[in-house]
Amino acid sequence: xxxxxxRVFLVDDHPLVREWLTNxxxxxxxxxxxxxxxxxxxxIDGIDETSPDVAIVDLSLSGGSGLDVVKNxxxxxxxxxxxxxxxxxxxxxxxxxxxxxxxxxxMKRESTSSIVAAIHEVLKxxxxxxxQMSATLDAKFVDGRSPPLQPPEELxxxxxxxxxxxxxxxxxxxxxxxxxxxxxxxxxxxxxRIKEKLVLANAxxxxxxxxxxxxxxxxD
Amino acid sequence: xxxxLARLDEFSNTATVSSTFALTLFIGVLDYVTGTHISLSAFYxxxxxxxxxxxxxxxxxxxxxxxxxxxxTGDIISFDQTSAVPAILVWNAFxxxxxxxxxxxxxxxxxxxxxxxxxxxxxxxxALTAEIENRERLQRELLExxxxxxxxxxxxxxxxxxxxLAATALAGQVLGEKLASQNLGEARDxxxxxxxxxxxxxxSHQLAKGLHPVDMNAAGLMQALQEFAANTTELHKVSCRFExxxxxxxxxxxxxxxxxxxxxxxxxNAIRHSGARGIVIRxxxxxxxxxxxxEDDGRGIAHAPIQPTSGMGLRIMAHRSRVIGxxxxxxxxxxxxxxxxxxxxxxxxxxxxxxx
Numbered sequence: 087x088x089x090x091x092x093r094v095f096l097v098d099d100h101p102l103v104r105e106w107l108t109n110x111x112x113x114x115x116x117x118x119x120x121x122x123x124x125x126x127x128x129x130i131d132g133i134d135e136t137s138p139d140v141a142i143v144d145l146s147l148s149g150g151s152g153l154d155v156v157k158n159x160x161x162x163x164x165x166x167x168x169x170x171x172x173x174x175x176x177x178x179x180x181x182x183x184x185x186x187x188x189x190x191x192x193m194k195r196e197s198t199s200s201i202v203a204a205i206h207e208v209l210k211x212x213x214x215x216x217x218q219m220s221a222t223l224d225a226k227f228v229d230g231r232s233p234p235l236q237p238p239e240e241l242x243x244x245x246x247x248x249x250x251x252x253x254x255x256x257x258x259x260x261x262x263x264x265x266x267x268x269x270x271x272x273x274x275x276x277x278x279r280i281k282e283k284l285v286l287a288n289a290x291x292x293x294x295x296x297x298x299x300x301x302x303x304x305x306d
Numbered sequence: 307x308x309x310x311l312a313r314l315d316e317f318s319n320t321a322t323v324s325s326t327f328a329l330t331l332f333i334g335v336l337d338y339v340t341g342t343h344i345s346l347s348a349f350y351x352x353x354x355x356x357x358x359x360x361x362x363x364x365x366x367x368x369x370x371x372x373x374x375x376x377x378x379t380g381d382i383i384s385f386d387q388t389s390a391v392p393a394i395l396v397w398n399a400f401x402x403x404x405x406x407x408x409x410x411x412x413x414x415x416x417x418x419x420x421x422x423x424x425x426x427x428x429x430x431x432x433a434l435t436a437e438i439e440n441r442e443r444l445q446r447e448l449l450e451x452x453x454x455x456x457x458x459x460x461x462x463x464x465x466x467x468x469x470x471l472a473a474t475a476l477a478g479q480v481l482g483e484k485l486a487s488q489n490l491g492e493a494r495d496x497x498x499x500x501x502x503x504x505x506x507x508x509x510s511h512q513l514a515k516g517l518h519p520v521d522m523n524a525a526g527l528m529q530a531l532q533e534f535a536a537n538t539t540e541l542h543k544v545s546c547r548f549e550x551x552x553x554x555x556x557x558x559x560x561x562x563x564x565x566x567x568x569x570x571x572x573x574x575n576a577i578r579h580s581g582a583r584g585i586v587i588r589x590x591x592x593x594x595x596x597x598x599x600x601e602d603d604g605r606g607i608a609h610a611p612i613q614p615t616s617g618m619g620l621r622i623m624a625h626r627s628r629v630i631g632x633x634x635x636x637x638x639x640x641x642x643x644x645x646x647x648x649x650x651x652x653x654x655x656x657x658x659x660x661x662x
Contacts, residue, residue: 100469100470100472100473102469102470102473103469103472103473103476105473106473106474106476106477106480107476109476109477109480110476110479110480110483113480113483113484146465173464173468173469173472173507173511175533177533177536178529178533194468194469194472194475194507195468195472195504195507195508195511196504196507196508198472198475198476198478198479198500198503198504199479199497199500201476201479253552253553256524256555258553258554258555258591259552259553259554259591260591260652269593270591270592270593273552273591274551274552274590274591276552277551277552277553278551288528288532288548288550289528289550289551289552289553289554289589290525290528290529290532290550290553292552292553293525293528293553293555296553
């Protein structure tokens with residue numbers, strides 16, 4: 087099979103990591119590295135120039151977050167599959183990366199051997215995450231925790247939506263109580279109900295969801 | 307006695323001056339009414355002492371002279387035969403004045419001594435307060451410096467060493483694949499090396515996380531506690547849960563850092579000393595402020611003798627609470643376990659922003 091090798095673009099601010107990722111990828115017959123970058127801007131320009139099939143992106147870059155790169159590529163070059171390769175905990179970042187448009191998430195600290203497999207996987211159009219993360223995401227989906235299916239504005243009562251919106255604007259519980267003129271206890275009860283209705287696991291997720299919803303609402 | 311004297315000091319000068327005059331004249335009238343045979347000379351000591359104690363020696367001498375004058379006037383008006391001899395009158399007046407002056411001198415000295423003592427006590431108290439403030443500032447700075455250093459180490463470990471190890475693992479992977487393609491048995495060893503390096507990354511990542519647990523954003527404490535509870539459940543055979551009804555934002559990273567360390571220490575104590583099987587970390591917004599609490603279902607404080615090391619931990623938790631202006635409490639839970647709590651008073655939110 088003399089197919090053209092798939093082209094991979096590397097975004098990582100650590101030169102040694104880039105060097106050995108290149109060695110690893112070049113060693114595969116069907117993969118080739120077409121370029122690399124260490125900062126957000128370099129990455130966006132480089133990917134624009136080289137139009138790779140896959141981009142491997144680290145989350146912590148000099149001059150910004152890898153998530154910005156992911157979002158940018160997602161909107162400007164949707165045909166490029168993105169894999170996030172990061173030192174950060176997948177429990178905190180995998181879902182966020184996938185939502186931003188990545189097709190895979192690999193933790194640098196435990197899946198060196200699965201990088202090549204992950205590239206092949208996303209090239210086929212599939213999603214690649216660790217088995218553990220995959221189980222968590224499946225559970226969320228089965229539990230109906232797939233937020234796009236149920237927009238908050240349809241699920242929440244007016245008062246709950248008001249609290250949700252203020253949370254998303256970065257208001258603290260105490261201030262929301264003050265703004266709406268109700269007690270902190272009542273706000274907490276609202277928060278509990280919002281979490282239940284949107285099937286969010288904890289307050290961090292609630293906050294994240296509220297911020298996301300607010301950003302979306304601001305864009306529309 | 308001292309409180310009575312202290313109260314004297316609180317009167318204004320004009321009040322004491324006028325009351326001294328009034329007292330002198332009143333005693334003079336009394337002296338005149340009672341006649342020349344009954345001596346009331348000792349009573350004049352009252353205004354004289356008052357003058358010496360509250361106003362000063364010159365005014366006291368003046369009041370002494372006034373007393374003598376008043377007494378003399380009274381005696382002359384009553385025109386008694388025995389006291390009519392001018393020489394005797396003058397002699398008696400002189401003796402009286404002299405004895406009043408002695409009292410004035412003694413009281414003035416006593417007063418000066420007392421003032422000196424008071425000044426010294428105040429000086430010492432001020433010095434002590436300054437010393438305590440200094441020490442507290444120093445302790446706070448020390449804690450901050452150590453926190454900052456830890457954060458730096460954590461960052462360096464995470465950004466430097468971990469990345470370096472990640473690159474090394476990749477190199478091992480490259481080597482392993484090369485060996486495997488030549489069908490060499492050493493490929494398995496290379497695989498093992500990669501696994502070992504990955505363990506190394508995991509260890510240094512955990513070390514970095516321990517040194518630098520709380521992200522610098524306002525929601526960092528919630529995330530850090532969430533992750534910490536999950537890791538604790540994974541590493542120690544206990545169920546550690548983090549509960550937080552409504553999102554808690556802490557804008558000062560130092561405060562968030564201290565709150566996290568308090569929770570961490572409380573959980574560590576629960577695991578080490580109480581034999582707890584379940585631990586709940588809570589962050590609650592209350593009317594009084596923000597409440598961090600760690601409750602376990604272990605033996606409780608009544609049954610566990612407090613070890614020197616855990617005593618140290620308690621002291622540090624209490625100290626951290628003090629540094630961030632929170633109140634720290636350790637008590638028995640209704641269930642029999644222990645509750646560690648730290649209440650951070652939160653100011654009412656700013657009004658101009660609340661109006662948005």
